[in-house]
Amino acid sequence: xxxxxxxxxxxxxxxxxxxxxxxxxxxxxxxxxxxxxxxxxxxxxxxxxxxxxxxxxxxxxxxxxxxxxxxxxxxxxxxxxxxxxxxxxxxxxxxxxxxxxxxxxxxxxxxxxxxxxxxxxxxxxxxxxxxxxxxxxxxxxxxxxxxxxxxxxxxxxxxxxxxxxxxxxxxxxxxxxxxxxxxxxxxxxxxxxxxxxxxxxxxxxxxxxxxxxxxxxxxxxxxxxxxxxxxxxxxxxxxxxxxxxxxxxxxxxxxxxxxxxxxxxxxxxxxxxxxxxxxxxxxxxxxxxxxxxxxxxxxxxxxxxxxxxxxxxxxxxxxxxxxxxxxxxxxxxxxxxxxxxxxxxxxxxxxxxx
Numbered sequence: 096x097x098x099x100x101x102x103x104x105x106x107x108x109x110x111x112x113x114x115x116x117x118x119x120x121x122x123x124x125x126x127x128x129x130x131x132x133x134x135x136x137x138x139x140x141x142x143x144x145x146x147x148x149x150x151x152x153x154x155x156x157x158x159x160x161x162x163x164x165x166x167x168x169x170x171x172x173x174x175x176x177x178x179x180x181x182x183x184x185x186x187x188x189x190x191x192x193x194x195x196x197x198x199x200x201x202x203x204x205x206x207x208x209x210x211x212x213x214x215x216x217x218x219x220x221x222x223x224x225x226x227x228x229x230x231x232x233x234x235x236x237x238x239x240x241x242x243x244x245x246x247x248x249x250x251x252x253x254x255x256x257x258x259x260x261x262x263x264x265x266x267x268x269x270x271x272x273x274x275x276x277x278x279x280x281x282x283x284x285x286x287x288x289x290x291x292x293x294x295x296x297x298x299x300x301x302x303x304x305x306x307x308x309x310x311x312x313x314x315x316x317x318x319x320x321x322x323x324x325x326x327x328x329x330x331x332x333x334x335x336x337x338x339x340x341x342x343x344x345x346x347x348x349x350x351x352x353x354x355x356x357x358x359x360x361x362x363x364x365x366x367x368x369x370x371x372x373x374x375x376x377x378x379x380x381x382x383x384x385x386x387x388x389x390x391x392x393x394x395x396x397x398x399x400x401x402x403x404x405x406x407x408x409x410x411x412x413x414x415x416x417x418x419x420x421x422x423x424x425x426x427x428x429x430x431x432x433x434x435x436x437x438x439x440x441x442x443x444x445x446x447x448x449x
Contacts, residue, residue, distance in 0.1 A: 114228015181418030268325030281350035314385030366394030
């Protein structure tokens with residue numbers, strides 16, 4: 096296993112699989128925040144303390160195998176250049192914060208990229224598990240197994256009343272953040288998302304863009320996650336999120352059916368105009384590519400387009416991001432050069448169909 100394995104393959108192994116409700120739910124993620132006992136949080140730790148966390152994690156878990164996931168690759172952020180870190184962010188393997196504040200950051204990655212353990216981000220350890228489709232319970236099960244595996248070697252900061260102690264008070268308790276990535280084009284087209292988002296917030300959940308807090312919902316892709324981590328069990332948190340997600344799935348499917356009934360020709364025109372742009376454009380910006388890919392994906396789900404695999408669109412959603420374009424180019428590109436290369440890459444990939 097090497098860094099190139101994670102940088103050169105746009106689509107992670109788990110992303111190539113179809114999961115439950117994968118026409119709408121792209122992925123399920125569970126993340127656990129943990130800190131080592133009697134150690135300062137990364138936000139206030141000295142350089143010596145931060146380096147000790149890295150050394151401890153590398154000693155106990157670097158190149159060690161976990162269950163059937165294989166050996167975990169240990170990557171030190173300072174040894175990666177800015178472009179390499181950006182690619183890992185675009186694949187959701189590390190957070191933007193770890194990439195930016197990486198003086199003593201590191202991560203452990205499983206070969207199939209289903210598991211990522213970030214070190215010295217906001218907390219000493221952030222365990223992340225990713226599954227295709229709606230599989231929050233499955234992701235939680237793997238995350239808990241990883242959590243137990245790590246705790247066999249190290250002691251966590253834990254309080255009997257407050258639960259797991261974390262750098263940010265909003266994570267105290269279970270330290271759990273569960274989230275799903277959803278493709279909701281019909282709810283956007285029918286302008287229902289404007290009222291849905293405030294309603295979701297009132298339930299103690301939050302709606303964000305594709306890369307989490309502060310990011311934009313490119314390509315009608317939204318991340319729905321819990322806000323509360325204290326006062327509920329992990330199972331209850333996941334179940335509450337599952338309930339809302341299942342309602343969103345039902346609403347999105349109803350909105351798609353309504354669009355087909357009331358605006359079928361306009362919807363079909365929208366899909367095939369986007370298809371034409373993807374297949375023939377010579378210059379394409381990130382937002383335009385995301386919008387067109389969303390429309391074509393909707394066209395596949397509705398049966399308008401039958402000769403293109405949904406997996407190609409999953410791949411292009413990653414490949415067309417700035418970091419990956421430059422990775423494939425072998426170095427930095429100016430914005431206009433990225434737009435030209437993005438269009439070229441999309442044209443070539445669309446010809447493959449499947």
